[in-house]
Amino acid sequence: MEALTQAMRGLGPVRLAMMGGVLFLMLGFFIFLLTKLGQPNMALLFSELSSTDSNTIASEVSRLGYPAEVRDQGTSVWVPADKALELRLKMADRGLPVGGKVGFEIFDETDTLGTTDFLQNVNLRRALEGELGRTIQSMDIVHRARVHLVMPRRQLFSREEQQPSASVVLAMRSSKRLDHEQVTAVQNLVASAVPGLKPGRITIIDDKGKLLSPGFEDDQSVNTIAAKNEERRRSVEARMARTIEELLEKTVGFGNVRAEVNADMDFDRVSTTEEIYNPDGQVVRSTQTVERAARNQESETDAVTVGTNLPDAAPGGGEGARAQSDESSTEETVNYEITKKVINHVKTDGSLKRVSVAVLVNGIQGKDKDGNPTYTPRPKEQMEMLATLVRSTIGFDADRGDSVEVVNMEFTSPIKFEEPLELFFGLGKNDLLRLAEILVLSILGILVILLVVRPLVSRAFESIPSAQEAAGRLLADTSSHAAGLLGGPSAPAPAEMEEEQFEELIDIDRVEGRVKASSVKKVGEIVEKHPEEALSIIRAWMYQEA
Missing domain, CATH: 3.30.300.30 (ANL, C-terminal domain)
Known part of the structure; x- marks a missing residue:
């Protein structure tokens, strides 16, 4: 323990700080390595989520006791790969994700007893909008859907009834677009879900601002007919x-x-009507015959004379010759029907x-x-x-x-494309990638120990005996100089001592261990402050000479 303390003192504050920093970095690296190795392999659970769905799903997965990560700016949730299918089924059983829309579950969360009629109507409209949005969003071509409903309430004693209307905003997947039949299907879907709503009062646009179906338009409009014709041609x-x-x-x-x-x-x-008459195909339609017969008989009278004008004279004066005429006529009317062909050409x-x-x-x-x-x-x-x-x-x-x-x-x-990586001892592609990651991190840790930590520690501990040796030589040189000053028999002249001291200083300056020439003047102070260390150095010299 004393040797370790002495070695630590010999390092100095700079080396101790460097070693402490290296140890701290190594400790952090190993903690990171252990944390990385301890993390499970993550797989995608859901993507393209709203922030509400991401938070709800992550909380639900954490409540079940599994780690969950929210990535891609809160639009995707990642879970352990071996639990992805199980968690996906559990989330579906709980009705997640909901698509960021409010459906009929809003009535499960509200207290209907203390809710006003106005709030109930608003919740009903929100629920209808959310459910319609979810249904439309279930189409493969639709990424997101948002529905707005306008359902006016009929006022009391009002004769006019306002018609409901709706607007739908669709976000497509990639560059796909809805055709006319699909747009009509969305219109009919929304119209069937709202009482009194007609398909012609539903406006549909896409996320690019393109009008897919204008509202307030019947099926006989020019735009609708043109769209249908184009669809038929395609x-x-x-x-x-x-x-x-x-x-x-x-x-x-x-x-x-x-x-x-x-x-x-x-x-x-085009509609064409054609009438064709065939004169050779005459047919008697009706015949009318009228016969007339007349006989006229006239008698001739005498001429008027004076005798006939006298009184008591006979009026006729005598009968003359009689005239008789017979007259007859026959009139026949025949009506013929000419063959007529009427042809209606409808193109x-x-x-x-x-x-x-x-x-x-x-x-x-x-x-x-x-x-x-x-x-x-x-x-x-x-x-x-x-x-x-x-x-x-x-x-x-x-x-x-x-x-x-x-x-x-x-x-x-x-x-x-390259063939998928074959299984190796029953390990899949993800498992092999995981093992490769662990191997790379382990090799990196070993290289850091061999190339960074080991040279620093070795250099720090190798400098201790060099410093002790230099200090001992300085101490011996100083003691020899002190003995000469006391007038010993072997004491050299002052000029010779200064020359030897100067030459010794040059040798000391070249000694490894970063001993400076100014240390010579402080040897006495070192001996006074650390007598035990100086004694141990002298003993070491004695053992070396022996």
Whole structure:
């Protein structure tokens, strides 16, 4: 113990401070190493969470006795990898995550006895908005959804009834977008959940500010009809392209054909009425016959004379000759019905005006004797047969202006990813990465001990005997000088003593141990302050000489 104390005193405050700092750093490094090795392998439990859900899930996992870490600015929760599936099921059993929305569980947390009617209506609206948002958010293409409902209350003695309305904001995943049918489905979903709400009074926009469905619009508006026509055109093109690819893949192989279809469609609705009369197809519709007969008989009288005008004369004076005429007529009216054909031509919208098809076919790929990939173009006869199949599939019509192009080109090879790391003694990829991390940290700790700590400690303790030896030599030199001053027989002259002292000082200055020349003057003080140490040094000299 005395030797250790003496060694510590010989180090000095600077070396002691350096050794203390190194020991402190080593202690901290080993604590970090042990903490790192003691941590379990973490795996992702949930991602893309709201701050409320992250806090709730982390608290629930900690309550179950498992460590939980919140990362990515509070949007993801990490748990031990071996407990991830179990904890995910437990969180789902507790209804987590809720998506940061308030649903009908709000009524489980409020006291309905002391709640006003106004607050009940507000909670009901919030619950409907939250539940609709969760339902819409369950779609794979939708990342987040927010619903706002306006449900006006009808006032007493009011004849006018205000219609409810709604607005929906959707955040899509990556660059995906909703088509017209999906937008209509969201409208009908919201309208069915709110009493009295019509689909036309629901406005839907996306997170980019694009209007997907304007409110207050019926199905017969120009924008709605145009969107439906565009959707029908894309559907026809996709159906034709899929049919062509499925047909040709039976011959050229899966993934070796790509088809693109451009369909020019006519969405005009035309109604034509045509009446055709056939004069050769006369038919008697009705016949009317009218017969007339008349007979007229007239008698001729004598001429008027003086005698006929006398009194008592006979009025006729005599009968003359009689005249008789017969008259008859027949009138016949025949009505003919001419054959008439009425044709109504109704041309429905969505007819094909022109179809253009482009088909890209891969060649024949194989390997040579050395295993290198080879490519061989397909024969021209085979390409013509494939073009014939495509024409038959789309209903090719040259008069309509259809065009079909089938081209043979080499496809680029898909990128081959590295095979997953095979199991080693039953250890998975995560386990091997964990072992590699532990090995690297252990090697780093050993290198720090060998390259940093060991040289510092060795140098510090090696400087102790050098300093003692230098101090002893100074002490011996000083004692010799003191003996000369006392007039001893072996005392040299003062000039010789100064020269020897000077030469000794030069030797001392070169001694390892950082002994300065000014230490010579302080040797006496050292002996007075530390007599025991000086005595031990002298004894050491005696043993060395012996």
